[in-house]
Amino acid sequence: MARRRKQDEVDTDDAALFRDAIGPVRELPETAAAPRAPRPEPRPRMAERDEREALGEFEQLLRSGPLEAGDTLRYRRDEISPKMLKRLARGHYAVQDELDLHHAGTRLAESMLREFIAEIRDAGGGCVRIVHGKGLHAEGAPALKNLVDRLLRQRADVLAFHSAPPAQGGTGAVLVLLRPR
Numbered sequence: 001m002a003r004r005r006k007q008d009e010v011d012t013d014d015a016a017l018f019r020d021a022i023g024p025v026r027e028l029p030e031t032a033a034a035p036r037a038p039r040p041e042p043r044p045r046m047a048e049r050d051e052r053e054a055l056g057e058f059e060q061l062l063r064s065g066p067l068e069a070g071d072t073l074r075y076r077r078d079e080i081s082p083k084m085l086k087r088l089a090r091g092h093y094a095v096q097d098e099l100d101l102h103h104a105g106t107r108l109a110e111s112m113l114r115e116f117i118a119e120i121r122d123a124g125g126g127c128v129r130i131v132h133g134k135g136l137h138a139e140g141a142p143a144l145k146n147l148v149d150r151l152l153r154q155r156a157d158v159l160a161f162h163s164a165p166p167a168q169g170g171t172g173a174v175l176v177l178l179r180p181r
Helices: 002-022 045-064 081-090 106-124 143-155
Strands: 073-078 097-100 126-131 159-163 173-178
Touching: 073 081, 073 143, 081 159, 081 173, 097 106, 106 126, 106 143, 106 173, 143 159, 143 173
Parallel strands: 097 126
Antiparallel strands: 073 159, 126 173, 159 173
């Protein structure tokens, strides 16, 4: 107990000495809080990433140039495995419906294709065949083949597509795997 009292007396003496050395104290007036830096505007980072990827894919299409008559169409989204694309290329999926674009102009073919895919999607998706022709009689690049390739790549409901096996139309037709509804 004696030690504790001595310690308390020393603490009290030190505090008194400090107050004597400082002198009288006055309270400072209140000041406004420092201004905070403005919060940054929210950025849609995922949308920006998607935009960059889509732009990259579009630029790749532009660099590759138009498809020729014998070129194979192929495309798959990241969620589809390469194995599924191979199975599609070999014709292992049952074709549920078919659209023949032979002898249609590009405007008519585009509207027919959009309408056809919308109908199939509403019916539950699956695998379809689109016959666009090989474009052997076309001057320059086959217009329908390039139209089908461009349009299918842009659609979110198209999971994958590949030129059909020779028995189902070869490079003049494409098998399309649609997202189930």
